[in-house]
Structure formats: C-alpha cells, structure tokens
Amino acid sequence: MDLNARIPSGPISEKWDKHRFDLKLVNPANKRKFKVIVVGSGLAGASAAATLAELGYHVDCFCFQDSPRRAHSIAAQGGINAAKNYPNDGDSVYRLFYDTVKGGDYRAREANVYRLAQISNQIIDQCASQGVPFAREYGGQLANRSFGGAQVSRTFYARGQTGQQLLLGAYSALERMIGAKKVKMHPRTEMLDLVLVNGHARGIVTRNLITGTIESHSADAVVLATGGYGNVFYLSTNAMASNVTAAYRCYKRGAGFANPCFTQIHPTCIPVSGDYQSKLTLMSESLRNDGRVWVPKDKADCRKAPKDIPPSARDYYLERKYPAFGNLVPRDVASRAAKEAVDSGRSVLDQGRSAVYLDFETAIARDGKDAIADRYGNLFDMYERISGENPYTTPMRIYPAVHYTMGGLWVDYNLMSTIPGLHVLGEANFSDHGANRLGASALMQGLADGYFVIPYTIGNYLATAKQGDVNTDHPAFKDAEKAAQDKLKRLLNVGGDKSVDYFHRKLGVDIMWEHCGMARDKQGLEKALQMIPELRERFWREIRVPGSSSEVNLWLEKANRVADFLEFGEIMCLDALNREESAGGHFRLEHQTADGEAKRDDENYAYGAVWEYKGDGVAPALNKEPYTFEYVKLATRNYA
Amino acid sequence: MSDETMRITLHVWRQKGPNDRGSLQSYKTEANPHMSFLEMLDVLNEQLLSKNEDPIAFDHDCREGICGMCSMVINGRPHGPRNATTTCQLHMRSFKDGDEIYIEPWQAKAFPIIKDLMVDRSAFDRVIASGGYISVGTGGAPDANAIPIGKKQADEAFDYAACIGCGACVAACPNASAMLFVGAKVAHLSKFPQGQVERKGRALNMVAAMDTEGFGACTNHGECASACPKEIPLEAIMVLNREYARAQLSGGED
Known part of the structure; x- marks a missing residue:
C-alpha cells in the first residue's frame, strides 16, 4: 500500500x-x-x-x-x-x-x-x-x-x-x-x-x-x-x-x-435513561465555560438533592486535578475523569446508571440568569425537554457518550x-x-x-x-450492482426472528462500548474479537428483515448498514489492540501514568495505523505512516 | 418523576404508497414517561416486527430537534402538544396513562405522502434553490469584521434563520401555505448588508416558486407560527409581504 x-x-x-x-x-x-x-x-x-x-x-x-x-x-x-x-x-x-x-x-x-x-x-x-x-x-x-x-x-x-x-x-x-x-x-x-x-x-x-x-x-x-x-x-x-x-x-x-x-467520547451528554434508549444527546462543550463539574466527596451523599450538599462536601474534580485548565480540559481528559468519579461509586444517578453534575449555580450568581440564558438558553431548554428537570435551578446530570470518530x-x-x-x-x-x-x-x-x-x-x-471516458455499461458497474443486489436479497431471505436493532444493540452496547469504549485492555479487546464474528454469524442466520427491496424499506436500509458495522467493529478492535499505548481518546489500561493519565509511546507508536483489506475471513494487513514532528515538540500533554 | 408504565392506544395513519387510500389503524402499547415519543414508536415497531407485521414508516434522524426530518401530526397538532418542541424531542411525560393518541402525516398538496407517515418535502428545497441564498462564490470574501452588523440585527436575523425546514407550518395551515417558511428565509437574508443586492429578485422568485409548488395562500390564521418548533415569529410573513410589494412596485430590478 x-x-x-x-x-x-x-x-x-x-x-x-x-x-x-x-x-x-x-x-x-x-x-x-x-x-x-x-x-x-x-x-x-x-x-x-x-x-x-x-x-x-x-x-x-x-x-x-x-x-x-x-x-x-x-x-x-x-x-x-x-x-x-x-x-x-x-x-x-x-x-x-x-x-x-x-x-x-x-x-x-x-x-x-x-x-x-x-x-x-x-x-x-x-x-x-x-x-x-x-x-x-x-x-x-x-x-x-x-x-x-x-x-x-x-x-x-x-x-x-x-x-x-x-x-x-x-x-x-x-x-x-x-x-x-x-x-x-x-x-x-x-x-x-x-x-x-x-x-x-x-x-x-x-x-x-x-x-x-x-x-x-x-x-x-x-x-x-x-x-x-x-x-x-x-x-x-x-x-x-x-x-x-x-x-x-x-x-x-x-x-x-x-x-x-x-474515537471521541464527549464528556457532556445527557445520560442513558433506560433500555429503550435510541440515541444520546450532546450538551455543548461550551457549557463548560460557565458550568462546574462535580460529584459529592462522599458516596453517601449521592442520593441527596444537590442543593442539600454544601460546597465543602462537593468534589469539583476537574478544578482540583487540573487547576490551569479547570473545567476546560480537552474532551478525552474530561471524559475519563467522569468515568473515574463514577467508578469510585459516586454516580449521581440511581439504578446503576452513570452521571456527574454540571452546575451553573456559580455562574448564575455571578452573571445573572439572563446572561446565562442568552449564552445557553436553547441548550437549557433542550435539557429540560429531555430530562424534565430545570437546569437554572438544579444542576444538569451529564455523562460521556460517543460523539466523533x-x-x-x-x-x-x-x-x-x-x-x-x-x-x-x-x-x-x-x-x-x-x-x-x-x-x-x-x-x-x-x-x-x-x-x-x-x-x-x-x-x-x-x-x-488521464483516464478517458467510462460509462455505466462497463462490467465493473454491472458487477458492483449485482453484488449490492445480492446482499440485499440475502438479508431479506434470512427469515430469522430477531430484529436488526437487536443485533445493533448487542454489537454496540455489549461489545464495542464494553470492550472498545472509554477504557480498553488486551483481555477485553481479545474477547471482543472473539464475540464479533460470533455475533455476525448469528446475524446472518437469525435476522428478520420485513418487506421487499423494491419499495421504501427502512429496516432493509438499516440491516445493510449494521451488516457493515458487524465487520467494521472488528477492525476497530484490532487497531485498538495493536496500539500498545494510550493516546487521546484511545486509553489502554495497561498504559497509564501513576496518576491515571494517558501514557504515549512515541518511540513505537508515532504512526498512523492504516488497515488494508485482504479478503473476507482474512486478517487485514497493517501499514504504517510514520509521523514526524518538525515543529511541535513531542511532550506529555499537561493541563494541570 | 414516576417510572410507572403507561398504557397507550395509538391510532396511526397507514398507507402503503402514494396511490394507496390509507386508513387509521389502532395499536395498544406500553410506554414509560422518560421515553421520547419516537422511542415509544420504536418499541411498538419492534413488537410489530416480532409478530411479522409491517412496521410503521416514519422520518427521523438526529433525534435532537435540529435536522427537521421528523414530521407527524399528533392529536391534530404538528409535532404534538408541546410548544417549541419537535416530535423527536417530545417525551411521553407529556401524556398520561390511558391516553388515546392519533398520529397522522403532514397533509398538503405540495407534500405528497410516500408511505405511512413519510412525506416528500423536496418542494422546500426547490423554493430555496429559486433564491434563498446570497450569491457569493467561494473565495474572495472580505474580512468578516469588515462589515459590522449590530447585535440586535444579527440576533433578529438568527431568529428567522433558526428554521429547520420541517414543514410543520405548512401542515398546520388550513391553506397549506408556506409563507412562514419562505418569509423566514427572506427576512433572515434581508437583515444583512450582504443580502441587500438580491433583495427584490429573491422575494419575487421565492414567492413564484412557492406558488408553482402548489402551496396555498396566506389568510392570516397564524397557525403556522404557533405550530413552529423553532418559534419563527409570525412577523416573517409581514416581512415577506413587504419585501414582495417593494420588489413589485419598483419593477423587480435589483
């Protein structure tokens, strides 16, 4: 390549x-x-x-x-x-x-x-x-x-x-x-x-x-x-x-x-509320200009109403850990810190759900409610519509979610x-x-x-x-058309009893988020690499796609996309497994500093990992584009 | 907030294709108050799929109230009972246990039904293509601060520019008029110095395109603005009428 x-x-x-x-x-x-x-x-x-x-x-x-x-x-x-x-x-x-x-x-x-x-x-x-x-x-x-x-x-x-x-x-x-x-x-x-x-x-x-x-x-x-x-x-x-x-x-x-x-996990999203959840909603990072992120210092306070927790009993953990950038640390750092707070047993949502507070009390006291409404009014309204809670009077509950790749x-x-x-x-x-x-x-x-x-x-x-004229009568077009048609036909003909969402959720929530999400390690990634082909095999045996391919068919569209996700997820895990370092949004548990910060390995991993398709059922080949830094000095990121 | 299960009866417009007659079908389902309205329909669709029945087709994409793709008339109101809220942002806490809910597609000559609750809104794109822009090619723009624009003026322009092109205004109007949609774009661009050059042509061309597409005339009901999930001010229509009259009286030459 x-x-x-x-x-x-x-x-x-x-x-x-x-x-x-x-x-x-x-x-x-x-x-x-x-x-x-x-x-x-x-x-x-x-x-x-x-x-x-x-x-x-x-x-x-x-x-x-x-x-x-x-x-x-x-x-x-x-x-x-x-x-x-x-x-x-x-x-x-x-x-x-x-x-x-x-x-x-x-x-x-x-x-x-x-x-x-x-x-x-x-x-x-x-x-x-x-x-x-x-x-x-x-x-x-x-x-x-x-x-x-x-x-x-x-x-x-x-x-x-x-x-x-x-x-x-x-x-x-x-x-x-x-x-x-x-x-x-x-x-x-x-x-x-x-x-x-x-x-x-x-x-x-x-x-x-x-x-x-x-x-x-x-x-x-x-x-x-x-x-x-x-x-x-x-x-x-x-x-x-x-x-x-x-x-x-x-x-x-x-x-x-x-x-x-x-992949980027965005720190400020509205938390998952239940099994029926279809998507997650972002609350703009701009909110961190005026919002302060915290959890109670003491686990026992987590079920209390936030107004009953005095400032001295709150852990403004971003301000504590990163005084220079405070609540404005980069997204990966803010997300991991939220996970760490929740993993320490201090989630501010019940029933095993995860969340931290994003609080505007200080900003409202300083600048007035009108100034805050002018800056973030539509975001506050959106939060209220989704959560049923008013962020002018009670802190938002937020948690990281997948946002960008x-x-x-x-x-x-x-x-x-x-x-x-x-x-x-x-x-x-x-x-x-x-x-x-x-x-x-x-x-x-x-x-x-x-x-x-x-x-x-x-x-x-x-x-x-200088490639000259080509039209769609060329056999390459006919072959690709036929392959696309065959795949749709195959999806319609499985005739199983599980919906496309069933498989998508299994792949996304149970495998990718669990093992290739905010924190990754060798064991989990290897497990994911075992689970994905199994799930893919079940998909092609058990899926049911209603209707036909010659009409509006939202379920066929989705099944066709999820079929590709079921192959692509494997490459993501392979890449995460190969990269034996922590860098930005890629956090390998094996590679962290004593204070839990990402530890890069510039000697061995300062390259772009480029995966090359080698055929179905064959492992893709890894190619490398080395990164050279002539102007920016490689250094440990420090936002403290 | 309660997490209690709500029992809901839905009456949903089902129509196989543009030429099918279509009818309301009834379904019983369960929901909880934290679910979004579309998640409630997702759950129902999963049930229909498991019974080998045809699931309900509806348009949706961002599910955060900004792409403008979702489009349902819920209990007679485009986007349902909550002000300034798209269907995807509507939550079941706006309903109660035992409710009967009627769900229909946008109904307008200019928005033909595709299937069930999906409609064809490409007429809106054609109206924008007729003049809803400032003709500035890429490159050569002056420094962005070279032309100061007052905060009030910019804020007002934003209020009009916030339109998401969902078509609720058309669906709410007894005449299926698109005056609020067209007015919002004309008002947005006429607020800016950059929008002055093509001001007259824009108003005339967009109104002509709107008529060609089969949208109705405005008879001042104001239903459009009250249904608008982005609260586009009704003044948009006044601005459009003024811009149109001004263009006509001066011969339409920019």
Whole structure:
C-alpha cells in the first residue's frame, strides 16, 4: 500500500502556497468536461459540491436524507475555531496549529494541521458573506468564546446552533448551484459501493430509498464526505442513520482505513435513561465555560438533592486535578475523569446508571440568569425537554457518550485516498485530529476540506490522471450492482426472528462500548474479537428483515448498514489492540501514568495505523505512516 | 418523576404508497414517561416486527430537534402538544396513562405522502434553490469584521434563520401555505448588508416558486407560527409581504 503523503517541501508556513502553485490546473473551458461525484451533503460535502460547481465542474451530489440540509453537521452546537485573534489575546495560525496537534496527542500529520489553521480565517470570512448569523458584540464585531484545550478565545458561534447555521450557509450555496443546474442532487439515495475501473475510482452504485432501484453513476472522480462511524456503538450522539457503509465499501475496494480506534467520547451528554434508549444527546462543550463539574466527596451523599450538599462536601474534580485548565480540559481528559468519579461509586444517578453534575449555580450568581440564558438558553431548554428537570435551578446530570470518530479513510495531503481518484473529506477522513479532536474543530475541518482544499487538489488529479471516458455499461458497474443486489436479497431471505436493532444493540452496547469504549485492555479487546464474528454469524442466520427491496424499506436500509458495522467493529478492535499505548481518546489500561493519565509511546507508536483489506475471513494487513514532528515538540500533554 | 408504565392506544395513519387510500389503524402499547415519543414508536415497531407485521414508516434522524426530518401530526397538532418542541424531542411525560393518541402525516398538496407517515418535502428545497441564498462564490470574501452588523440585527436575523425546514407550518395551515417558511428565509437574508443586492429578485422568485409548488395562500390564521418548533415569529410573513410589494412596485430590478 502506497502511503506517500505527498507533503510539499519547504517551511511549514509556505507549504500550502507552494503546493497550490505546483498543482496542475484544469483550464476553465475544460472543467465542464469533467464530472465529479460528491457523496454526502454535510459541511464537507455541501461546501465541496457547491464550490466545485462554481468552478465549472459537473457535480452529482448524493445524500440519504430527504434533503441535503438534514446532514448531521446540522446538529453541531458549540462553534467553529479560527485564528483570527479578534480578541487580541495572543492567538495566531501557529498557535491554533500547535494546540490542535497537542490536543490530538501528537498523532496527526503536522502539514495538514498547519494548512487547516491557515484556512480557518478564510472560512469565517466566507460564511459571514453568505449571511451566517454569527454571534456579535454590540459594536457589530464578531463575538468569540473559549473552548476546551485552548487558552485563547477563538471560537465563533451562532448561539448553540453553529453547525446548523454553517450547514444552512453551505446548503444555500449548494441549492444556488442546483437551481443553476450545475449540481444534480440525488436525495434519499444511498451509496452502496464504489466502482473502480483501471484501478481508479470511477463511480458509485446507489439505492434509491423510495423506489428501491439499484443504480450506477459514473464520473471522473469521487469525493466521499460521509461522516463518521460512531454509530458502531449503537448509542452515540450521531443521527440515527449515520453509518460506515460508504467508507467501509471503499475500504473493501482497496482504500486504507487509518486509526479506526481513535474515537471521541464527549464528556457532556445527557445520560442513558433506560433500555429503550435510541440515541444520546450532546450538551455543548461550551457549557463548560460557565458550568462546574462535580460529584459529592462522599458516596453517601449521592442520593441527596444537590442543593442539600454544601460546597465543602462537593468534589469539583476537574478544578482540583487540573487547576490551569479547570473545567476546560480537552474532551478525552474530561471524559475519563467522569468515568473515574463514577467508578469510585459516586454516580449521581440511581439504578446503576452513570452521571456527574454540571452546575451553573456559580455562574448564575455571578452573571445573572439572563446572561446565562442568552449564552445557553436553547441548550437549557433542550435539557429540560429531555430530562424534565430545570437546569437554572438544579444542576444538569451529564455523562460521556460517543460523539466523533477521528479515524477514517487514509488520505494524502491532497485528500486523496489510497485509491486514485477517491478523495475523502471531513469526518470521513483521518487527517487532522490525531487521537483526540478539540471542540469546535470539526466544523472548521469540514469546511476547510470542502471550500478551500478539494477545489484545488482535485484539479491536479483530473489534469494528470488521464483516464478517458467510462460509462455505466462497463462490467465493473454491472458487477458492483449485482453484488449490492445480492446482499440485499440475502438479508431479506434470512427469515430469522430477531430484529436488526437487536443485533445493533448487542454489537454496540455489549461489545464495542464494553470492550472498545472509554477504557480498553488486551483481555477485553481479545474477547471482543472473539464475540464479533460470533455475533455476525448469528446475524446472518437469525435476522428478520420485513418487506421487499423494491419499495421504501427502512429496516432493509438499516440491516445493510449494521451488516457493515458487524465487520467494521472488528477492525476497530484490532487497531485498538495493536496500539500498545494510550493516546487521546484511545486509553489502554495497561498504559497509564501513576496518576491515571494517558501514557504515549512515541518511540513505537508515532504512526498512523492504516488497515488494508485482504479478503473476507482474512486478517487485514497493517501499514504504517510514520509521523514526524518538525515543529511541535513531542511532550506529555499537561493541563494541570 | 414516576417510572410507572403507561398504557397507550395509538391510532396511526397507514398507507402503503402514494396511490394507496390509507386508513387509521389502532395499536395498544406500553410506554414509560422518560421515553421520547419516537422511542415509544420504536418499541411498538419492534413488537410489530416480532409478530411479522409491517412496521410503521416514519422520518427521523438526529433525534435532537435540529435536522427537521421528523414530521407527524399528533392529536391534530404538528409535532404534538408541546410548544417549541419537535416530535423527536417530545417525551411521553407529556401524556398520561390511558391516553388515546392519533398520529397522522403532514397533509398538503405540495407534500405528497410516500408511505405511512413519510412525506416528500423536496418542494422546500426547490423554493430555496429559486433564491434563498446570497450569491457569493467561494473565495474572495472580505474580512468578516469588515462589515459590522449590530447585535440586535444579527440576533433578529438568527431568529428567522433558526428554521429547520420541517414543514410543520405548512401542515398546520388550513391553506397549506408556506409563507412562514419562505418569509423566514427572506427576512433572515434581508437583515444583512450582504443580502441587500438580491433583495427584490429573491422575494419575487421565492414567492413564484412557492406558488408553482402548489402551496396555498396566506389568510392570516397564524397557525403556522404557533405550530413552529423553532418559534419563527409570525412577523416573517409581514416581512415577506413587504419585501414582495417593494420588489413589485419598483419593477423587480435589483
């Protein structure tokens, strides 16, 4: 597997400029001769589709939702980082770069992260010009707030709905291009396979989710922006239909899958309330600007009402353990500390359920209820709707939940995977966040990739690939269509007695969360690697999928996705088992310091682990992209 | 809060496809107050699956009230009884033991039924494509602080921009009008300096697209705003009427 990252030479601050000059261009008149497929319409997909169409390419864009505006980027709450340094508090491109590499626990590629920090400022300008209603100060300037893992205020936001507003900006740009007939949009259409001709990505096979028709689409290049795989855990903050199928199908066609074990557990989510739970809801990390996290010092106080526990009897454990960052430590650190508090018997929920308090009493006393409502009103309302409790008067109960996946398909500096012509953007790739993503960096990356990276780099591919015309009559399309159809038929024909949710829950809750969740060890991972194939085998023997494949069939859609999760989960566990160190969101119990902090092994594991498909029933091959750090000094992360 | 089991009778609209006649079917199920409304339906669907019956098809995705995918008329009200709450954020604690609940799809000519409770809302996308944007290509935008925008103005724009495109306004309107949806986008963009250039064309084109799609006219019932889960102000319609009149009177040229 060729893992040449194609990082341009020269000083890090000049790489991107130099690279943009070196990239081959497609003449404006020739752009209309190329067709690009964009799969996914979230921040990365919508911004890429709109921008590529503006440049003159023919774009076909696909999403499984009923409208491109519903992609899961819409649910991001807190904000988007940029190195504008508007507050004059010492921020710079270099500092954003540095914080992101450090926050990722030194498991990301320096050159990509630097470019991300450089582009961050253009994103804010672009979005403001689209009419994104960012929060503003009275003087009319943009407002900033601080987020975990940073000591400067560089986060731009739109109340607690930043993702929604940024996505609607990208969606409006996309709709403008749809209206101009430069983009053909295919909503309610799910990608089931990638098609390669002559070793290059030349199209996809899809299923129309209304009619059930299996269709082929050919193009000169494919852009995958299909998000993360957090739903392998069944319960996560992801939308219900978010899945790994598109990325996993590309993996099976030869794209390397990098660092799948790097998953982010978000510290502030509404706790699980019962067995019927279908998903978990995030409470924005921005709440940690004003909320204080605590549990009672004494186990015996856990069933008392919080107002009856005096401040002296409360353990504000983040402030105690990490005085410099306090409640604003990075997500992985905050999550593990919550688990530690609950594991010490101090959960503030009963019946074996886990939770800690996030308390706004101090902030309300200091700034007044109105100021807090202005900052977080919609989040407080959301909490109240779900929990039935009023966070203005009683602390929120929160607990970590799966939120984001840093791992993804391996890409080079041009965002191209190991399959020529297949480009991967946003959460679906692995490039920028290392082992832990800082808050407000996902929106930045999605839009950087879509608005400002792929429009340049795809031109270079199209100008140099010279692959000639291919249409959907090619046997590679017919074969992929047949394989997709056969799989659906097989699912419908099992005729067992268990539902798809039964298997999804077993995989996610009983195996992945239990053994590949917030803390992992060799024994548990080996057990998981034994359990997954057993469960997969049962799935193909006992599942019952109602209806047929030639109609709306939500259960068939889901079964097809879960079938892929049942294979993909194994690669995650293999990766977690291979990585004999703790880094960011990947915490191996065997590798921790005396105070329970993550212990990296830079000598042996400073590499991206890239898994290569070798056939069904055969172990995937491990390839390595070594990370070299020329600018950021490798150090133990210290937030104390 | 009680954890007591609630016995619920549901009357759900079942329709196999766009050309099927459809009818209300009754189901008995159990729930607990902490469940979301959709989780209650998940549990019912699991029961239907185990009896080899066709489960109920409904749209949903984020389940946190922001993607706008869920769409059900619950006891005659889009998104159910709770103000400012989408169906996915509605919890069973809003109901009581023994309740009978009627669940129907959005009903509007412009939103044809696909199956059961799923409808086709692509008309909304086409209305946005006709002018719901600021025509700024990627690249070359001035510094974001170069054009100051007052906090009040930005906050008001946000109130309109908060629309999730769910279509509850259309479902609630006796005329199935989309004036609140269109008004929200027109009002959002007209608040910003960047939105001024295309102001007239936007109002005219979006209204024309709305009519083409078969949405009805507004006769000032205000049901749209009271059903809106994001509390888009009814003033959006006033703004739209004003923007439309202004564009027409000045010949529609930007």
